[in-house]
Amino acid sequence: MxxxxxxxxxxxxxxxxxxxxxxxxxxxxxxxAYEIPVKYFINCGSKETVNNGSRNFVGDKKSSTSKTGFFFTKPSSTDTNINQSPSNISALYNTARIFKEQSSYVFKTGGVNTTYLVRLHFFAFSSHTDLSTAVFDVSASGFLLLHNFTAQSSKRFPLIKEFFIPTNTSKFQISFTPKQSSFAFVNAIEVFPAPPLNFSLGEAKNAGEQQPTSVLxxxxxxxxxxxxxxxxxxxxxxxxxxxxxxxxxxxxxxxxxxxxxxxxxxxxxxxxxxxxxxxxxxxxxxxxxxxxxxxxxxxxxxxxxxxxxxxxxxxxxxxxxxxxxxxxxxxxxxxxxxxxxxxxxxxxxxxxxxxxxxxxxxxxxxxxxxxxxxxxxxxxxxxxxxxxSMPAAATESNSPKTTVVSSVLGSVAFLCILAAGFYFFYKRRRSKAIENSVWSKRSSTTKHPVQNLNLGLKIPFSEIKSATKNFSPTQQIGKGGFGIVYKGILSNGTQVAIKRSSPGSGQGLSEFETEIMVLSKIRHQHLVSLIGYCEERSEMILVYEFMENGSLTDHLYNSDSPSLSWKQRLDICIGAARGLKYLHNDSPQVIIHRDVKSANILLDQNLIAKVADFGLSKSGPPEESHISTKVKGTFGYLDPEYFTSQQLSQKSDVYSFGVVLLEVLCARPAIDTHLPRDQINLAEWAKYCNNKGVIEEIIDPSIKTQINPNSLQKFMETAEKCLQEEGVDRPSMVDVIWDLEYALQYQQTPVPREPHEDSTITASSAFVMPDARRLPSLDSTIYIDDDSATLSENLPHLNAGESSPQMRTQNFDQ
The missing domain is CATH 2.60.120.260 (Galactose-binding domain-like)
Incomplete structure (x- = not known):
């Protein structure tokens, strides 16, 4: 050998x-071949043994250590599927064990210093208990495996979570801890020693040595x-x-x-x-x-x-x-x-x-x-x-010796935390002093770009504190990549939104300066206006006009905001497109937003759309075809061409806007990790549904009956063109506006179909989505009127079968 x-x-x-x-x-x-020395396959909430391929899952009802080698520590209940499961779903998922308080499965193991392979099976079947509403933690041998876990995505197919967990004890414990007013559940559990996979998990060598350090x-x-x-x-x-x-x-x-x-x-x-x-x-x-x-x-x-x-x-x-x-x-x-x-x-x-x-x-x-x-x-x-990680659940018995040791350890831990608190407080004060010293030194030699503008936009920190009631939590209206957003009223009565940078937010001075540099030089009906900023006391604060109706995201999913009609959604898309068109074509320097997404399209009291958040934007002269830059943006919206080549162009914004169009139609995020894997990426899932001829099935149900078929077809054609793989094949934002205006015109003026047209044709059969790549789903102030009003006024009434005219312009990436 x-x-x-x-x-x-x-x-x-x-x-x-x-x-x-x-x-x-x-x-x-x-x-x-690897021989598993000891293995547990458990059919939770049942007394039956279920065969699942080559594994026999034993029911856990009336389990005892002597018979099964495992037990659970606290009272629990069971639940049963009240509907017949589809033929492709195993009988293993017909029952579940439910925990209303912290409880554990405890397993007898064959030895110490072993890595266990653990699989937890979840399936939120139909029952008198809505399993999809459960919220809970799962831990094992001192490691927190799942935190605030919910099985909402397992309504259609089982969800299996797999872990490799090292342990140095003779008993192996898996604990389920429900969140307050909720419960925990599990359908099946697998536990057995993993084969020698040679992972560097930091196993302890012998019993009694230090706790292993990692789980996979x-x-x-x-x-x-x-x-x-x-x-x-x-x-x-x-x-x-x-x-x-x-x-x-x-x-x-x-x-x-x-x-x-x-x-x-x-x-x-x-x-x-x-x-x-x-x-x-x-x-x-x-x-x-x-x-x-x-x-x-x-x-x-x-x-x-x-x-x-x-x-x-x-x-x-x-x-x-x-x-x-x-x-x-x-x-x-x-x-x-x-x-x-x-x-x-x-x-x-x-x-x-x-x-x-x-x-x-x-x-x-x-x-x-x-x-x-x-x-x-x-x-x-x-x-x-x-x-x-959180500690594992307590064992069944708590001896006096354990209590004394815990008290001593708790006191030591408290003293350590107290000492660490003083240490970091001192370090933070010292680092702030150094930071302010460095800032002052830099300011005295070369002013940073914001200072060079000499703008009349500075707002005193005292006024910011007053406007937000000393940054009261009751004034918080959101949180983004830059920090927390507060609602406030300035001393002159202006209602504003105030963004305050948070430590560790991932964005800092560069984004702060870029936002001010861009928004202080432009004004447009469909761009959020900057009211002012504050940089006192190491603070970075941006003050904007207040947008009463929040973000477009708020009206599509994950909030209680009223649903938007199809016409309202078209108007919003057209408004956002006009804002991007101004950035690309009409500003003194071409501005590429670089983070176009529904969360960065805000709505005022009249649902007028305005593009916001310019912290990642880049600017360049019109004659440049692209900007070579490090990839930044939001996954699910990233242009695959920019992603692979690191060459940013106007068409990168166009691609992201195409994803926004699909969000507007389907009322779901661009990336949703709670969904089955093939549905996570919206662009990819839309392409799949279109190829299957079922694009109508993923349209937001609240608007499905409102949409004129011609309007839907034009809208989807626009999304298709925006999502082309190569930037040169995508339209400019001018062309996008034309197409969306036509989609709106179709919706407002229904066009009778000609007798020869097949009445069974749907929007999904009329176009082909591109094969979306899976990606990992910046001188004077200018005021400009909304130049796109002419487009709407001059737009001809359409007859069936007419195609939209294409406005030819000098594009940034041509």
Whole structure:
């Protein structure tokens, strides 16, 4: 038997990321199949045993440790599905155990210093208890696994949460803690020792040593280039997805498959993963192949990439690089890694990232020589750190000894917290003094751009405090990327919205200055007006005109605001488009907003739309075709061309506006992680529904019967053009306004259909949505009248079958 080889290259840590490389070469037939020493499969809330493939889930009713090896600690109840589940839903999801107070499943384990694979199954079936309303926490062995968890997205399909949890005790405990006035539930539980996957989880070596430090939660498990692998084809019952929906550019790679069989792989990866791969295409001119994933932006992640050279004719011919978010890279070459048909994996530990997007890429080391970078499989795990986790639930008995120890530990902890408080208070005072000193020094030599303007827009901090009643929570009306937004009234009686920068908000001086620089020089009916700003006492505060009806988002979803009619939505879209058109075409410098989304379209008391939040905007001379800049924006709205090339243009705003149009039609967010995975990205889901001929099914039900078919068709044609993959194929905002004006005209003036027209034609069959990429879902003051009124006045009444005229203008990106 050959010895497992491991290699850990000496690679410098890149800034902002911790890079962990773990290499393992796997030879064929080097280990026997993994035998699980002890396993628990529990059918919660039932006394029946349910067969689910090769697993038998035992009912937990009347469970006892002697018979089943597990028990739960507090009284609970059960619930049963009152409707017959669809044929594709297992009988495992017909019952659930419900907890009204904190309770735990406690398992007898075979030993200490073990990593357990835990799966929790949730399905909010129809019952007298609405399971979808449950809100609760789940913890295990001292780690907080799920916080404020709700199973609303599991109404149609079961939701399975998978974790790898190290423990150094002889008992393993999973606790469910309902939130106040709520309850917790679970349909099924799986617990068994994980195979030797060689994760660096910081296991304690022996019982009594320090607590293990990390848990991994599975986020994605991808069979790249191959089919979906169901759980029964994996020795530890893992599901592997296909990769196509995550591939940014489908033309950048092709699928390669082999019939060579791989048996008894060391880490129990199914052989099907290594029997296929995605290989970089040599015909498209791409420099990389990229897969993009939505991840928790506040958490670190472990990324495991799987490789097996099934494509080379001879050995020692391949060399390529793997990239994570363009910040971490590792060369894969024949000398250190690649041998024909020898599987291996490489792990990357990646820090948190504000974008909430993770890109995994492969590309050549030398594009002239290396033509075939490839990837076989990919797993992404979220890392949970015990330092930020809640403690596990208390055990069944609390002895006096435990109470004394807890009291002592509590006193020590209190003293530590008190000392830390004094330390950070001192540090904060000192850092503020240094910050003010540096600011004063800089101001005395080179004034920053805001000071150079010498604007009469400064508002004293004392007036800001008075206007917001000393920043009273009762005056808060929202919270954004810059900070908290307050409602206030200035001393002259003007009602205003006041944005106060918050520490750790992710935006700072640069965004503050950009907002002032842009809005102080322009005025337009469809742009939010800046009233003033304050920069006293290290504060960064922006004061705007007050918008009585909040954001467009508030009227589409997640609020109690009244629903908008279809005509109102069209008027709002046209108004926002006019604001963007002014930025692109009519301001002294071309301004690209860079963060167009429904939350940044505000509505006044008459529902007039105004574009807001210019902190990320960029400006440039009209003759420039694009601006090369670091990618910023909001995931789900990002232009894929800008995302991959880092070249920003007017058409980047046009793409984002296309996503807003779909939001307006469907009344759902651009990215909704509570939905099933194929529905998370709105643009992608709309494309899928359109291809299936069911686009009407995702329209907001409150307006579905209001929409004139011709108006809907024109509106969707506009969205289609905005969402084209290449910026050159997208319309200018001038053209967008024309098209939306026509959609409004169709809605206001119904057009009779000609006798020869097929009355069964729907809007979804009249156009084709583009194949949306999955992305990771800045001198004088100018006052300008709303120049777009002429468009409405001169718009001809339409006859059936007429197409809209296209206004030809000099565009920024032509």
């Amino acid at each position: 050959e010895k497992h080889q491991s290699h850990r290259p000496n690679i410098p840590k890149p800034p902002l990321f911790i890079f962990l490389l773990h290499f393992l070469t796997l030879h064929l037939n080097i280990s026997s 939660q599975t986020v994605y498990r991808i069979n790249v280039g191959g089919p979906r692998i169901e759980s029964d084809r994996d020795t530890v019952w893992r599901n592997w997805e296909t990769d196509d929906s995550y591939l940014v550019d489908k033309s950048s790679a092709y699928t390669y498959k082999t019939t060579v069989s791989f048996k008894n792989l060391f880490d129990e990866t199914p052989e099907l993963v290594y029997m296929s791969a995605k290989v970089m295409s040599n015909t498209t001119g791409n420099s990389k192949v990229t897969w993009s994933f939505v991840v928790n932006k506040t958490a670190g992640h472990l990324v495991r990439t799987h490789f097996c050279d099934i494509i080379s004719i001879s050995e020692n011919t391949l060399a390529f690089k793997v990239y994570i978010n363009s910040n971490i890279s590792q060369e894969i070459n024949a000398t250190n890694y690649l041998r024909n048909y020898s599987p291996f994996h490489i792990d990357f530990q990646v820090g948190s990232h504000d974008s909430g997007v993770m890109n995994v890429s492969i590309g050549p080391v030398n594009p002239e020589i290396d033509k075939s970078p490839f990837l076989n499989g990919l797993e992404i795990f979220e890392i949970t750190d015990t330092l930020t």
